[in-house]
Structures are given as structure tokens and as C-alpha cells.
Amino acid sequence: AQSVTQLGSHVSVSEGALVLLRCNYSSSVPPYLFWYVQYPNQGLQLLLKYTTGATLVKGINGFEAEFKKSETSFHLTKPSAHMSDAAEYFCAVVGGGADGLTFGKGTHLIIQP
Amino acid sequence: SQTIHQWPATLVQPVGSPLSLECTVEGTSNPNLYWYRQAAGRGLQLLFYSVGIGQISSEVPQNLSASRPQDRQFILSSKKLLLSDSGFYLCAWSSLRTDIQYFGAGTRLSVL
Numbered sequence A: 001a002q003s004v005t006q007l008g009s010h011v012s013v014s015e016g017a018l019v020l021l022r023c024n025y026s027s028s029v030p031p032y033l034f035w036y037v038q039y040p041n042q043g044l045q046l047l048l049k050y051t052t053g054a055t056l057v058k059g060i061n062g063f064e065a066e067f068k069k070s071e072t073s074f075h076l077t078k079p080s081a082h083m084s085d086a087a088e089y090f091c092a093v094v095g096g097g098a099d100g101l102t103f104g105k106g107t108h109l110i111i112q113p
Numbered sequence B: 001s002q003t004i005h006q007w008p009a010t011l012v013q014p015v016g017s018p019l020s021l022e023c024t025v026e027g028t029s030n031p032n033l034y035w036y037r038q039a040a041g042r043g044l045q046l047l048f049y050s051v052g053i054g055q056i057s058s059e060v061p062q063n064l065s066a067s068r069p070q071d072r073q074f075i076l077s078s079k080k081l082l083l084s085d086s087g088f089y090l091c092a093w094s095s096l097r098t099d100i101q102y103f104g105a106g107t108r109l110s111v112l
Helices: none
Strands: A003-007 A010-014 A018-026 A033-038 A044-050 A056-058 A062-067 A074-076 A087-094 A101-103 A107-112 B003-007 B010-012 B019-026 B032-038 B043-052 B055-058 B067-072 B075-076 B087-094 B105-110
Touching: A003 A087, A010 A018, A010 B055, A010 B075, A018 A033, A018 A087, A018 A107, A033 A062, A033 A074, A044 A056, A044 A062, A044 B003, A056 B043, A056 B067, A074 A087, A074 A101, A101 B010, A101 B032, A107 B105, B010 B019, B019 B032, B019 B087, B019 B105, B032 B075, B043 B075
Parallel strands: A010 A107, B010 B105
Antiparallel strands: A003 A018, A018 A074, A033 A044, A033 A087, A056 A062, A062 A074, A087 A101, A087 A107, B003 B019, B019 B075, B032 B043, B032 B087, B043 B055, B067 B075, B087 B105
16 A cells, blocks of 8 residues: 655745755555645645656746655755745655545645745 | 536534535546545545446545536535534546546535
8 A cells, every 4th residue: 555754744944945845655566646735725736746757857836856766755845935835735646546646644834934 | 628616615514414515527528536535634535536427436434425426526425424524625536648636626514
């Protein structure tokens, strides 16, 4: 069975600073990995995904993530945080029925002015 | 383009009352459909998925049921709500051509 661990339920960074949100996964097969963002009282929006090929994946809003098989990690980064980045971020791996997603518990990103 | 609709946006129901949440998808055919629940402190959990009309699979045992009466309609129901059914319910769809799931705006359910 697949599983996802997100380290840190809350991460606080200053505006303009590097954003790093950590995600480690467990999968018995080559994983498909995703990062989603959720703004308050809204659904989830896809930031980026990794399936095969290039291990550094670029997404929307300046985010990117690197798949590291040896570390079973898929950390999300952004060079310079913006106030609008404040949201809940979820890492997910394909693991349920009909390719249902298995999510981590989420990381709440706080941006300090 | 494809869109997904969920309603209602918020719902307050007494314990023991019935529930019906509806999700519809437009602009695609034969989608895979999913219901997730987001409960406080527990992250997102897959509840049901469907690969076709009348085909429902449950990921976890619970007080809820799902139905798919039409190709692009997915309904989440309960005969008698429990306090533990409170949460944020999200519907999602994906197509066979892509591994991406697209989510609706969600329904906030409070059982009192």
C-alpha cells in the first residue's frame, strides 16, 4: 500500500524567503506523485505532478519539486515566497482504487510580512 | 472545457437526519469519479470511487453510501448522520487519458 508523510503541519517563512515543503512517500510500484494547493474553503488545485521522465518538475505559481527515488522524497520548493502563497499544501501519490489518491495530512504555509 | 460542480457549499444537519450531496461533471464523458472527506486533523481520505454508471467501490467502511445514476453524476448519501460525519467533502474526476484528478469546490458539512 502507498503512503505519504508530510513533515511539518505548519511552516512559516518570511515574504521573499525560500519555501521548502517536505514530502516522503512509500510505494511498492513506481509512483505517480502530485502536489495540490488548497485555499480556505475551496477545493484542491493541482500545482504539479511527476509521472515519468525528468525528475525536476515545474508547476504553476513558480513552484517546483524534485523526485528523488533514493530518498523516496518529492519536496516542493519556491525560491521567493509571496503573500498569496499562504494556503494548505498536500502531497499525494496514486494508491487507491481506480487510481484514487493517497494524501499526506497537509502542510499549512504561513507567510510573514 | 471541463467543469465540476458540487452543492450545497455548506450544510448544517442534525444527528440522525439524512444526507444527499451531489456532484456533476460537464465537458467530458465516462469520467472516473471520486468522493473524498477532509476531517479536522485527519487529512484527506478517499471514500468512494466509480469507473462507470452503477459501479461504486468503497475504500473504507462508514455510515455513508454513494451512487452514480448517470455518467457524470455522483451522489453521496446517508440515511442517518453521525457527529463523526462532519467534515469537508470533495468530489473529483479524472479521465482515462490523464492521471490528474480535478476537484470541486467542496461541501462543508456540520452535524450537530
